[in-house]
Amino acid sequence: MLRGLPDGWISSNEGVETWSPFDVIGHLIHGEQTDWMPRARIILEYGETRAFDKFDRFAQFAAPNGRTLASLLDEFALLRQRNLEDLTALGLTARDLDRRGTHPELGVVTLRQLLATWTAHDLDHIVQISRVLSTQYADEVGPWRAYLRIISGTQG
Amino acid sequence: MLRGLPDGWISSNEGVETWSPFDVIGHLIHGEQTDWMPRARIILEYGETRAFDKFDRFAQFAAPNGRTLASLLDEFALLRQRNLEDLTALGLTARDLDRRGTHPELGVVTLRQLLATWTAHDLDHIVQISRVLSTQYADEVGPWRAYLRIISGTQG
Numbered sequence: 353m354l355r356g357l358p359d360g361w362i363s364s365n366e367g368v369e370t371w372s373p374f375d376v377i378g379h380l381i382h383g384e385q386t387d388w389m390p391r392a393r394i395i396l397e398y399g400e401t402r403a404f405d406k407f408d409r410f411a412q413f414a415a416p417n418g419r420t421l422a423s424l425l426d427e428f429a430l431l432r433q434r435n436l437e438d439l440t441a442l443g444l445t446a447r448d449l450d451r452r453g454t455h456p457e458l459g460v461v462t463l464r465q466l467l468a469t470w471t472a473h474d475l476d477h478i479v480q481i482s483r484v485l486s487t488q489y490a491d492e493v494g495p496w497r498a499y500l501r502i503i504s505g506t507q508g
Numbered sequence: 509m510l511r512g513l514p515d516g517w518i519s520s521n522e523g524v525e526t527w528s529p530f531d532v533i534g535h536l537i538h539g540e541q542t543d544w545m546p547r548a549r550i551i552l553e554y555g556e557t558r559a560f561d562k563f564d565r566f567a568q569f570a571a572p573n574g575r576t577l578a579s580l581l582d583e584f585a586l587l588r589q590r591n592l593e594d595l596t597a598l599g600l601t602a603r604d605l606d607r608r609g610t611h612p613e614l615g616v617v618t619l620r621q622l623l624a625t626w627t628a629h630d631l632d633h634i635v636q637i638s639r640v641l642s643t644q645y646a647d648e649v650g651p652w653r654a655y656l657r658i659i660s661g662t663q664g
Binding site: 353455458459460461462464465466468469471472473475476478479480482483485486489492493494495496498499500501502503 | 614616621632634641642649652659
């Protein structure tokens with residue numbers, strides 16, 4: 353969806369304190385490193401007795417500069433693949449999925465909810481990336497903007 | 509994004525008169541067949557003198573039943589690839605892109621706007637598909653729904 357796009361498309365955002373597609377990929381990488389599988393392991397090892405570490409939603413802005421989007425996409429793909437292999441290797445049962453952990457803000461959550469959120473979180477950011485990209489074309493589409501919910505803003 | 513997903517994910521929609529991911533792919537196929545490149549050719553051949561044929565937004569519901577999503581995805585990929593090859597073969601100049609045509613409802617549009625809309629239209633439906641898919645997980649994510657804009661509905 354992003355590979356090979358011109359810089360203007362991947363580095364533009366929706367205004368102050370919003371994220372570009374480049375920022376989003378950095379955020380997804382940080383999630384693979386510190387959120388989903390580490391939290392799954394905390395649930396399996398400690399249950400509710402140890403709260404998850406807080407997730408840093410702004411870690412991607414502290415990462416070293418000079419990375420290319422292609423390099424970030426490669427890193428994300430590799431981390432995701434390894435995490436999915438690790439998840440499969442856990443051989444989780446339905447009973448495992450009902451195990452409970454403690455989210456530092458949300459309180460009690462289950463492993464099943466964590467894994468569902470991993471998926472829905474991807475979709476959330478796919479929406480965000482689509483919206484940011486089409487913002488670049490808000491003028492380019494001319495009169496058709498009336499038909500494009502992503503540009504006209506009539507889409508929830 | 510869709511290939512290999514269970515039927516429940518690809519055939520569910522957001523309620524009466526909304527589209528499932530399966531419906532969306534049928535709509536995209538119809539666009540490749542009757543909308544984007546045919547309209548580009550009308551602009552190049554007839555300019556503003558011949559309005560585009562109206563696009564049937566519900567054609568996918570009249571198509572033969574019994575198709576699998578995999579088959580629709582294959583057809584879409586093939587049609588898109590051919591259309592992009594045809595577009596490249598036209599060797600459009602900046603001047604060509606400024607050529608004008610007549611949309612049956614929107615009035616005067618340019619070839620440049622048509623091609624920009626082809627792209628933005630994809631993004632519009634990627635958002636729709638993401639939203640429909642995540643609706644399936646609205647309950648599954650439990651307390652995390654508060655953080656997921658695609659489920660909580662706080663995302664424009």
